[in-house]
Amino acid sequence: MYENLALVGASGAVGRIVLDQLLQRQVPFRNLKLLASKRSAGTTVTFGNETKTIELLEPDAFNGVDLVIASTPDEVSAEFASWAVERGAVVVDESGYWRMDPKVPLIVPEVNADAVSNHQGIIASPNCSTTQMVVAMAPIYRAVGIRRVVVSTYQATSGAGLAGPAELQRTSKAALGTAEASPPQTFQHDIAFNLIPQIGSEKHQGYTSEEMKMVYETRKIFGDDSIQVCPTCVRVPVMIGHSESILIETEKPLSAEEARELLAAAPGVTVVDDLNNQQYPMPRDCDGHDDVFVGRIRKDLSSENGIAFWCVSDNLRKGAATNAVQIAELLMKNVGATA
Numbered sequence: 001m002y003e004n005l006a007l008v009g010a011s012g013a014v015g016r017i018v019l020d021q022l023l024q025r026q027v028p029f030r031n032l033k034l035l036a037s038k039r040s041a042g043t044t045v046t047f048g049n050e051t052k053t054i055e056l057l058e059p060d061a062f063n064g065v066d067l068v069i070a071s072t073p074d075e076v077s078a079e080f081a082s083w084a085v086e087r088g089a090v091v092v093d094e095s096g097y098w099r100m101d102p103k104v105p106l107i108v109p110e111v112n113a114d115a116v117s118n119h120q121g122i123i124a125s126p127n128c129s130t131t132q133m134v135v136a137m138a139p140i141y142r143a144v145g146i147r148r149v150v151v152s153t154y155q156a157t158s159g160a161g162l163a164g165p166a167e168l169q170r171t172s173k174a175a176l177g178t179a180e181a182s183p184p185q186t187f188q189h190d191i192a193f194n195l196i197p198q199i200g201s202e203k204h205q206g207y208t209s210e211e212m213k214m215v216y217e218t219r220k221i222f223g224d225d226s227i228q229v230c231p232t233c234v235r236v237p238v239m240i241g242h243s244e245s246i247l248i249e250t251e252k253p254l255s256a257e258e259a260r261e262l263l264a265a266a267p268g269v270t271v272v273d274d275l276n277n278q279q280y281p282m283p284r285d286c287d288g289h290d291d292v293f294v295g296r297i298r299k300d301l302s303s304e305n306g307i308a309f310w311c312v313s314d315n316l317r318k319g320a321a322t323n324a325v326q327i328a329e330l331l332m333k334n335v336g337a338t339a
Contacts, residue, residue, distance in 0.1 A: 017321035085121035128319025145251030241283025281312035
């Protein structure tokens with residue numbers, strides 16, 4: 001049984017939402033331990049009616065812990081995950097460190113829930129931009145197959161952590177002349193009233209690390225290396241909510257109405273698609289929600305097998321915290337089914 005839960009990175013933006021999700025979704029556990037680095041250890045957070053103290057992240061902190069949900073930088077996960085696994089815990093990890101390890105399943109519950117049991121102590125949750133895309137792809141992939149995806153992302157500043165929205169606010173005030181200008185610190189350029197077509201470092205043939213994550217992670221989640229993915233990732237001056245323009249080339253022809261019906265019936269997807277009445281997903285409307293929102297569903301005018309649509313999701317929730325909690329729920333459900 002997974003009765004003793006630890007949350008690593010409890011003081012961060014995603015960690016706070018994990019706590020909220022544990023309450024809202026009524027995840028069953030007996031004890032909850034909050035862990036973080038020396039910088040946050042000793043501080044307190046509110047969890048329901050309780051005030052909980054964050055403990056220091058160290059090896060012995062995992063004694064007696066059954067299940068860990070973690071949202072930390074890659075280098076932190078690389079060190080602590082083995083501490084937890086050696087003490088018998090299962091780690092659901094939000095960092096990028098373990099995602100492409102062949103021994104670690106990469107899970108989006110709406111897409112590949114069956115793979116959750118194939119772990120050796122660590123389960124990875126994908127990059128936020130990949131997560132929302134594969135949730136939207138899944139019903140179409142199952143129905144008619146997918147050969148190729150061309151995706152352009154419009155990613156919120158919160159994808160860069162707490163410092164991202166703070167920099168957007170600061171640089172916006174400077175651009176409007178209500179505050180003193182200063183050089184960008186979190187992003188490569190000023191993000192206020194701007195678009196930055198680079199997220200991550202140069203990785204492969206002119207693609208960035210963020211873009212290559214979408215390529216490799218999509219194939220791993222579907223277990224299909226034949227899927228071709230051409231991504232362009234752009235940082236935009238939005239607080240919360242990643243948007244994506246997605247063009248899918250299917251194995252068999254699919255009408256826009258058939259695609260709309262598949263998406264509307266898919267778990268975790270909400271269709272908002274009424275162009276005549278200006279109804280389509282937008283980041284401000286999706287902020288605080290757990291679903292992936294899809295609209296502007298239409299046939300590709302240049303390809304018989306092409307379907308285009310617009311996709312928006314709260315990157316801190318389904319893109320991170322909610323997906324990790326859903327993985328934890330899957331683990332608990334599987335244990336209950338075999339008990």
